[in-house]
Amino acid sequence: xxxxxxxxxxxxxxxxxxxxxxxxxxxxxxxxxxxxxxxxxxxxxxxxxxxxxxxxxxxxxxxxxxxxxxxxxxxxxxxxxxxxxxxxxxxxxxxxxxxxxxxxxxxxxxxxxxxxxxxxxxxxxxxxxxxxxxxxxxxxxxxxxxxxxxxxxxxxxxxxxxxxxxxxxxxxxxxxxxxxxxxxxxxxxxxxxxxxxxxxxxxxxxxxxxxxxxxxxxxxxxxxxxxxxxxxxxxxxxxxxxxxxxxxxxxxxxxxxxxxxxxxxxxxxxxxxxxxxxxxxxxxxx
Amino acid sequence: xxxxxxxxxxxxxxxxxxxxxxxxxxxxxxxxxxxxxxxxxxxxxxxxxxxxxxxxxxxxxxxxxxxxxxxxxxxxxxxxxxxxxxxxxxxxxxxxxxxxxxxxxxxxxxxxxxxxxxxxxxxxxxxxxxxxxxxxxxxxxxxxxxxxxxxxxxxxxxxxxxxxxxxxxxxxxxxxxxxxxxxxxxxxxxxxxxxxxxxxxxxxxxxxxxxxxxxxxx
Numbered sequence: 395x396x397x398x399x400x401x402x403x404x405x406x407x408x409x410x411x412x413x414x415x416x417x418x419x420x421x422x423x424x425x426x427x428x429x430x431x432x433x434x435x436x437x438x439x440x441x442x443x444x445x446x447x448x449x450x451x452x453x454x455x456x457x458x459x460x461x462x463x464x465x466x467x468x469x470x471x472x473x474x475x476x477x478x479x480x481x482x483x484x485x486x487x488x489x490x491x492x493x494x495x496x497x498x499x500x501x502x503x504x505x506x507x508x509x510x511x512x513x514x515x516x517x518x519x520x521x522x523x524x525x526x527x528x529x530x531x532x533x534x535x536x537x538x539x540x541x542x543x544x545x546x547x548x549x550x551x552x553x554x555x556x557x558x559x560x561x562x563x564x565x566x567x568x569x570x571x572x573x574x575x576x577x578x579x580x581x582x583x584x585x586x587x588x589x590x591x592x593x594x595x596x597x598x599x600x601x602x603x604x605x606x607x608x609x610x611x612x613x614x615x616x617x618x619x620x621x622x623x624x625x626x627x628x629x630x631x632x633x634x635x636x637x638x639x640x641x642x643x644x645x646x647x648x649x650x651x652x653x654x655x656x657x658x659x660x661x662x663x664x665x666x667x668x669x670x671x672x673x674x675x676x677x678x679x680x
Numbered sequence: 681x682x683x684x685x686x687x688x689x690x691x692x693x694x695x696x697x698x699x700x701x702x703x704x705x706x707x708x709x710x711x712x713x714x715x716x717x718x719x720x721x722x723x724x725x726x727x728x729x730x731x732x733x734x735x736x737x738x739x740x741x742x743x744x745x746x747x748x749x750x751x752x753x754x755x756x757x758x759x760x761x762x763x764x765x766x767x768x769x770x771x772x773x774x775x776x777x778x779x780x781x782x783x784x785x786x787x788x789x790x791x792x793x794x795x796x797x798x799x800x801x802x803x804x805x806x807x808x809x810x811x812x813x814x815x816x817x818x819x820x821x822x823x824x825x826x827x828x829x830x831x832x833x834x835x836x837x838x839x840x841x842x843x844x845x846x847x848x849x850x851x852x853x854x855x856x857x858x859x860x861x862x863x864x865x866x867x868x869x870x871x872x873x874x875x876x877x878x879x880x881x882x883x884x885x886x887x888x889x890x891x892x893x894x895x896x897x898x
Contacts, residue, residue, distance in 0.1 A: 436745065439746075440749045443749050443750055443753055444749050444752070444753055446753070447752075447753030447754075447756055447757055448756075450756075450757060451756065451759075451797075453798070457799075458798065458799060461798040461799055462797070462798045464798065465797060465798035466756070469798075470756050470759040471755050471756065471758075471759045471762070472752055472755040472756055473756050473759070475752045475755075476752045476753055476755075476756045479748075479749055479752060483749075619735075619738075620731060620734040620735040620738050621734060623738045623742070624734050624737055624738040624741070627737075627738050627741040627742040627745060628741055630741075630742070630745045631741050631744065631745045634745050634748055634749075638748070
């Protein structure tokens with residue numbers, strides 16, 4: 395086994411990379427207050443994994459989007475669980491983003507020389523919000539349809555470029571196939587690519603400057619592995635438990651709702667929908 | 681380190697930045713450099729036993745956390761394995777009078793209701809059949825799909841046989857393999873035919889698994 399690993403190491407240098415990843419210095423030792431960034435990376439990984447699997451059964455057109463989401467939700471084995479995890483992880487992620495931002499502000503991690511990384515962080519925050527907004531439409535149900543209509547009409551009010559921007563985003567004058575294909579390309583292609591690019595720089599700059607240690611230091615310095623990794627893993631488990639709780643809530647409390655994420659009636663421009671609201675984390679803007 | 685040169689200490693900041701990034705990405709020239717200029721600190725080590733428990737817990741908790749979303753996705757991914765093909769009802773395909781009396785086959789589209797995963801569609805083409813008379817009141821029907829690899833089989837009028845353009849399987853008029861060199865493992869798939877009201881040809885349309893000696897519904 396050792397010989398095989400040595401062979402691999404000579405060709406890939408993987409030991410150095412693992413060493414670099416795990417033996418980061420944590421001034422003052424592992425602390426629970428350093429977990430937020432890791433929980434967000436975890437959430438993002440969950441969204442990538444569940445999103446890819448959802449992609450395999452999703453069909454972005456106004457004739458098939460709702461039908462395929464209904465099929466995932468009600469016909470496929472554990473489809474409700476997969477969709478529920480994706481939906482509620484998005485919600486939990488928005489809470490964690492705020493907590494991460496609060497920690498950065500409280501600990502002064504935005505100060506020199508970490509300003510650029512702070513800007514990258516703000517960019518990532520906006521990208522995650524954009525992912526939430528674009529994902530909301532994809533089931534093509536009444537809720538997503540009317541909420542997105544309001545959002546894109548607000549966009550059209552923007553001076554000078556507003557109407558043109560709205561047409562570009564919804565793919566013409568009316569909502570339909572082209573709106574879905576564009577939103578899907580944004581949600582599953584453009585935005586994730588931007589997130590990955592920014593996140594690589596975010597983590598790179600984080601490692602360059604190191605963690606913003608909280609004074610006074612309570613313990614001697616430690617490596618990231620194993621103490622902080624254990625803290626981070628437990629925090630991610632707690633995040634997952636919260637997501638699973640939200641997914642299973644109707645079953646736990648016998649509320650009579652569908653397990654997992656809600657799927658409203660199919661989008662219908664001729665039917666009124668009284669609750670044309672965005673997801674809860676956008677309500678402060680609406 | 682072997683042949684890999686270390687990054688010189690006086691390398692420019694930009695070069696170092698690129699180097700660090702390429703290490704993170706595990707791509708580009710990272711493999712050519714060592715990480716010896718990374719900041720390392722001597723950190724006091726904890727007792728090995730305590731470390732072992734922590735490491736085991738970290739790996740276990742991390743694995744459980746990562747596996748839940750991955751497994752839920754995998755179960756959904758594997759869902760098509762438990763889906764069965766639709767058992768087609770008999771479909772009205774043609775009238776008896778539209779078939780030549782001399783037994784030359786004719787191709788007809790099969791138009792039926794079709795459930796395609798999440799969409800149900802009435803009256804769409806679901807396949808095609810060759811029909812031929814084998815008597816005044818008898819009709820033979822074959823699925824046009826080659827049992828070898830699933831290509832669309834042509835009818836060759838000059839040779840009075842069916843021919844698959846993909847791998848040269850050839851079938852006689854009665855559907856049996858005509859040429860022993862044909863790669864097809866079985867003859868054309870015959871379908872059940874029902875003559876109703878004197879002139880209506882109803883066919884129970886089905887697809888079968890390609891590449892198998894036996895005729896197994898797909």
